[in-house]
Amino acid sequence: MGDWITVIALVAAGILLLIAEVLFVPGTTVVGILGVLAAILGVYLSFTYFGQATGIWFTLGSGLAFGVTLYYSFKSRTWERFSLKGVNDGKVNENLTINLKTGDTGTALSSLKPVGKAEFNDQEFEVKTLGQYVDEKTALKIIKIEKNNIIVEPIN
Numbered sequence: 743m744g745d746w747i748t749v750i751a752l753v754a755a756g757i758l759l760l761i762a763e764v765l766f767v768p769g770t771t772v773v774g775i776l777g778v779l780a781a782i783l784g785v786y787l788s789f790t791y792f793g794q795a796t797g798i799w800f801t802l803g804s805g806l807a808f809g810v811t812l813y814y815s816f817k818s819r820t821w822e823r824f825s826l827k828g829v830n831d832g833k834v835n836e837n838l839t840i841n842l843k844t845g846d847t848g849t850a851l852s853s854l855k856p857v858g859k860a861e862f863n864d865q866e867f868e869v870k871t872l873g874q875y876v877d878e879k880t881a882l883k884i885i886k887i888e889k890n891n892i893i894v895e896p897i898n
Contacts (some may be wrong), residue, residue, distance in 0.1 A: 745791040749784050753804045753889050756781025760808065761815055766798045770891070781808075847897065860894060869894045 759777025767773045785804060789797030791885040841863060848862035850869075854876040862884070869882070869892045876882070876896050886893040 745787070749788045749791065749800065752780050752784030752787065753800075753807075756784060757808050757811055761811055764812065765815055816863075830897045839867075839890055842867075842884060842887060842892065844884055844887060848882050848894075850876050850878055850882055853878050854891060854894070860892075862892075865887075867892055871895060872879070 756777045763774035767882040785801050788800035848860050850860050852858040854871050856871040882894040883897050885895050
């Protein structure tokens with residue numbers, strides 16, 4: 743009786759780990775590898791403990807159980823309870839640059855390495871330099887606006 747429990751527990755654990763790999767864990771990971779190893783060990787032990795005929799039937803039954811479990815897992819949409827449904831559709835500086843023009847001056851709110859935050863017309867923007875590093879609280883001038891990219895340089 744203990745042999746059956748060992749074999750069935752290993753195959754069941756293998757199937758559950760493989761289902762978890764397919765539904766919840768992206769890519770090939772330790773979970774999937776452990777699932778395959780547990781299932782293979784369970785099938786191997788079925789051949790060792792019960793002989794070839796029982797081992798073959800147990801292998802076929804395990805494969806069928808895996809297929810049915812996988813099918814119902816997808817059909818019942820089990821994974822949707824755990825999936826991320828929110829969408830991030832925000833954009834940086836979207837439609838905010840219409841109040842800015844080349845030549846406007848402002849102040850760096852953070853260090854620009856070469857990207858950082860700056861304030862122009864009492865509003866905060868993400869800005870870029872042409873590659874130079876600029877310290878915080880440095881006076882800046884807008885030299886170019888491309889779509890929503892604000893290119894600045896320090897005022898000497």
